Amino acid sequence: MTEAQEKNIPDVSSDFEPKIVAFCCHYCSYAAADLAGSMRLDYPTNIKILKIPCTGKVDVLYLLRAFEDGADGVIVAGCEEGTCHFINGNIKAKKKVKYTKKILDDIGLGGDRLEMYNLSAAMGQKFADLAKEMTERIKKLGPSPVNSGA
Amino acid sequence: MIVGEQKPIEEISKMIAEYKTVLVMGCNTCIAVCHAGGEKEVGILASALRIKNKVEGREQNIEEASMERQCEREFVDELADKIKEADCVLSLACGVGPQTIVEFYPDTIVLPGINTTFYGMPKEQGFFVEFCGGCGNCVLDMTAGICPIVRCSKSMLNGPCGGSQEGRCEVNKDIDCGWQLIHDRLKAQGKLDFMDEILPPKDWSPARHGGPRKMVREDLKIDEKPEDEIEGITKEGEK
Amino acid sequence: MKAGSNLEKVLEAGKFAVTSELGPPKSADAENIKKKAQYMKGNADAVNLTDNQTSIVRLSSIAAAQLIMNEGLEPVMQMVVRDRNRIALQSDILGASALGIKNMLCLSGDHQTFGNHPQAKNVFDIDSMQLIQMVKNMRDEKKFLNGDEIKVEPRMFIGAAVNPFADPFDYRVKRLAKKIKAGCDFIQTQVIYDMEKFEKFMAEARKEGLTEQVYILGGITPLKSAKAAKAINKFVSGITIPQAIIDRMAKAEDQKAEGINQAVETIEHLKTIEGIKGVHVMAIAWESKVPEIVDRAGLLPRPKM
Known part of the structure; x- marks a missing residue:
């Protein structure tokens, strides 16, 4: 994303600051987030990072529990395909994310609130970008009905 | 399972x-x-x-x-x-x-x-196949260990029918022809003459067709009371 | 004589037999059957009435058999084991015989998932092999399947189907032998397009002495177009139409006429194969062409027995 584009991002709901949980792989996105910090890149503070040894550790239940406990959005960030330190943990995660999106659609929360990204440890900028992208997406979707509902 | x-x-x-x-x-x-x-x-x-x-x-x-x-x-x-x-x-x-x-x-x-x-088996992770119909009268000894009752779409005891093509069932190309499997396995075992015998019509009464089934093992029962008096057991076929 | 049907007499007399096929309507329309029956009159020794073919509900084969008997034709009642258990099958065999039906064809039946009621529960209590055996025992031993005696037994000339083109190919002749052992009197084969494969099958059957034990009638179905041929290859399991035939159809100016030509040629060829005792002409939804095919193949007039 260019600087100009960043500035063009519309502020849909200035009051609403989404809570986004990011399950980040130790070998790539977690380091990328760290790098984004070292590079002094700006990214939204809405992202709460949870370090996991591999996205293969992510389970459908983890993702649902995050939403049940009030997350407005969830990110799963793993290594680029073909570079998983555990051979194919990220491919397994991709399938679980797809499965969970279906459940989220079925229960009326919407699969769009969950997204998987692939990046390497060197991609500090990409991490900052995806954090912005997801924050904007969730802002547009509005607060999770789990929080605003009963 | x-x-x-x-x-x-x-x-x-x-x-x-x-x-x-x-x-x-x-x-x-x-x-x-x-x-x-x-x-x-x-x-x-x-x-x-x-x-x-x-x-x-x-x-x-x-x-x-x-x-x-x-x-x-x-x-x-x-x-x-x-x-x-x-x-x-x-x-x-x-x-x-x-x-x-x-x-x-x-x-x-x-x-x-x-x-x-x-009743089936996980053929691989996330892929389950049906292997048994619980018919109460096993014929695997005659069919090279492959069940014709559930693995043939028509449950034929004298298959394969004319719909078997390249090892696949006429119902769906994703289904293996059970009788092709039986044929191949018998052939490999040098027992293809099994298929020359006409297997007689099956007695379906030990299957569900004989009404709800039960099994009693007197040697295992602890309670001395006759089966129909054991508390909580519903008596089937009771008028 | 096992049943004394016209078809049996024709075959017994050593004449080249002709059977045809009539698909009952998807309604209670008796006139439809009467009209189609007219195409068969004088052109076939007996006419098959299909039993809910491809699992689509149609007027019953027994009733259709009675309707064509009223028109002076001889029926071959088809019976599949898909929809009836041994109780219903035996009951209908008795009923059919009482009505004067003397030929029947024992089949397993297309699976119900092909038809217009795919949600149906199938039966498959017994298989086609066991059906042949059961009818034979009813006729010759005067016994029901359970061993009970039948006072007046059904007299049926028993037919069976073979598909020489299905797999495993090396088992197909053995399966024919098994059907003969089960007790069938005549065979109607699957439609023949791949003559090379069929010749191979027949050579093997002759070697096993099977052609001496059963009357084999070769299956004929005229193709309407190259497109239809391709569709059969794609959707009908157990039939493969060689590319050469499809090409010939595609090149023809009048594809329908070409289909009839090919059917006639196939009959001519079958006449030369040792062990073939007749043909079964199935002009599906094209019954009006039966007279022309039979006539051009030199099979008229049909013998009066």
Whole structure:
């Protein structure tokens, strides 16, 4: 994303600051987030990072529990395909994310609130970008009905 | 093992709508192995139902529990308190589980969260195939260890029919022709002459066609009382 | 004589037999059957009435058999084991015989998932092999399947189907032998397009002495177009139409006429194969062409027995 584009991002709901949980792989996105910090890149503070040894550790239940406990959005960030330190943990995660999106659609929360990204440890900028992208997406979707509902 | 799959959430949600406290109850044997109704699937379904209720503004307690085998009273009884407290039990066991609860907890509303599909085997992770029809009269000795009752779409005892093509069934190209498999295996064993014999019409009475089945093993029974007096056993075929 | 049917007499007399086929309507329309029957009159020794073919509900084969008997034709009642258990099958065999039906063809039946009621529960209590055996025992031993005696036995000339083109190919002749052992009197084969494969099958059957034990009638179905041929290859299991035939159809100016030509040629060829005792002409939804095919193949007039 260019600087100009960043500035063009519309502020849909200035009051609403989404809570986004990011399950980040130790070998790539977690380091990328760290790098984004070292590079002094700006990214939204809405992202709460949870370090996991591999996205293969992510389970459908983890993702649902995050939403049940009030997350407005969830990110799963793993290594680029073909570079998983555990051979194919990220491919397994991709399938679980797809499965969970279906459940989220079925229960009326919407699969769009969950997204998987692939990046390497060197991609500090990409991490900052995806954090912005997801924050904007969730802002547009509005607060999770789990929080605003009963 | 017994294979089954979870009913759609929408269907389950409608089923349980009128109850305040719902106990989602799993079984950690067969149905857990096919990833449909074990402890983990109970967690996933319960979580999904709670989120759905919040999204739709419905108040309902979704409780979770699971046991080793829902088809045995001893295991079910360990959860007796939870069962009694719930307004309904949503069972994620095969069809035997809910009926076991019905048998011993006559006042409890029990609902099925699973469609029980077949007796089968995981051919690979996430891929299950049907291998047995529970017909009560096994013929595997005549058919090279491959069941013609469930692996032939027409349950032929003298197959293959004229619809077998390149090892596939006429019903669907994804289905192996059971009789091609039997043929190939008998051939490899040098026993192809088995297929020259006309197998006689099957006696289906030991199968479901003889009415609800039961099995009594006198040597195993502890209670000295005759079977029909044992407390809680429903007498089948009673007029 | 096993049943004394016209078809049996024709075959017994060593004449080259002709059977044809009539698909009953998807309605209670008796006139439809009467009209189609007219195409068969004088052109076939007996006419098959299909039993809910491809699992689509149609007027019953027994009733259709009675209707064509009223028109002076001889029926071959087809019977599949898909929809009836041994109780219903035996009951209908008795009923059919009482009505004067003297030929029947024992089949397993297309699976119900092909038809217009795919939600149906199938039966498959017994298989086609066991059906042949059961009818034979009813006729020759005067016994029901359970061993009970039948006072007045059904007299049926028993037919069976073979598909020489299905797999495993090396088992197909053995399966024919098994059907003969089960007790069938005549065979109607699957439609023949791949003559090379069929010749191979027949050579093997002759070697086993099977052509001496049963009357084999070769199956004929005229193709309407190259497109239809391709569709058969794609959707009908157990039939493969060689590319050469499809090409010939595609090149023809009048594809329908070409289809008839090919059917006639196939009959001419079958006449030369040792062990072939007749043909079974199935002009599906094209019954009006039966007279022309039979006539051009030199099979008229049909013998009066």
